[in-house]
Amino acid sequence: MTTMYTPDHEWINIEDHEAAIVGITHHAQDALGDVVFVELPEVGRSYKKGEVAGVVESVKAAADIFMPVTGEVVEVNEGLRDDPSLANSDPLGHGWFFKVHITEVGMAEFDQLMDPPGYDALLKTL
Template identity: 80%
Template sequence: MTTKFTADHEWINIEDHDAAVVGITHHAQDALGDVVFVDLPEVGKSYRKGEVAGVVESVKAAADIYSPVSGEVVEVNEALRSDPALANSDPLGEGWFFKIKISNMAEFDELMDAPAYDALLAKG
């Protein structure tokens, strides 16, 4: 299981060879505050790396969710639609947003590992 991070505070985790799971980081959910709504991508839709794939709204703000890699969405977290607070309570687990079939593994390899992401956060 390999987890990588983006500068936009998304994480992506390859669980198996079929798809990677995408969500927002602890830092992102903390900055947003209480999440009240999520707009998830459409299953079957393809995104390019960096393209807006969804929106998360909180009591403080709305933020775009960017696709960390190019690929096709193969599943969305329906539980998040009915309980958006999962993005706050378990952002790296049950609060995941969507699963994507990666079309270019080189894009995944270019993302930050945990120490690099921690260094980004330390810079402020």
Template identity: 80%
Template sequence: MTTKFTTDHEWINIEDHDAAVVGITLHAQDALGDVVFVDLPAVGTSYKKGDIAGVVESVKAAADLYMPVSGEVVEVNEALRNDPALANSDPLGEGWFFKVKIADMTEFDQLMDAPGYDALLKTL
């Protein structure tokens, strides 16, 4: 299992060869506060790296969810749609947002690893 991070505070985790799981980081959920709504992408939709793939709304703010890599959305987390608070209670687990079939693995390889992301957080 390989997890990478974006400067926009999304994580992407390759669990198997079929799809990668995408969610928001602990830092993102902490900055947002209590998540009350998520707008998830439609299954079958293809995005380019950096495209807006959804929205996360909290009691404090709304934030765009950016696609960490180019690819096609193959599954969304319906449990999160029904209970957006999962993004707060378990952002790195049950609070995942969607799964994507990666179009270009070099984009994944260029994302930050955990030490790189931790270094980024120290600059904020």
């Protein structure tokens, strides 16, 4: 299992060669406050790295969820749609947003994301 991070505070975890899981980080959910609504991407749709793939709304703000790598959405977390607070209570677990099949281009992009120490260094600058 390899987890990488974006500067926009998304995480992506490659579990196997079929799909990677995407969600928001502890920092993102903490900055947003209580999440009350999520707009998840359409299953079967392909996105390029950096495209808006969803929206998360809280009592304080709304934020776009950006696709961390190029790929096709193969599953969304319906449990998160039913209970958006999972993004707060378990952002790195049950609060995941979607799964994506990463293209060959996306795999190269994945290798350019921040590893955990790199993301921790970014957080220290905020």
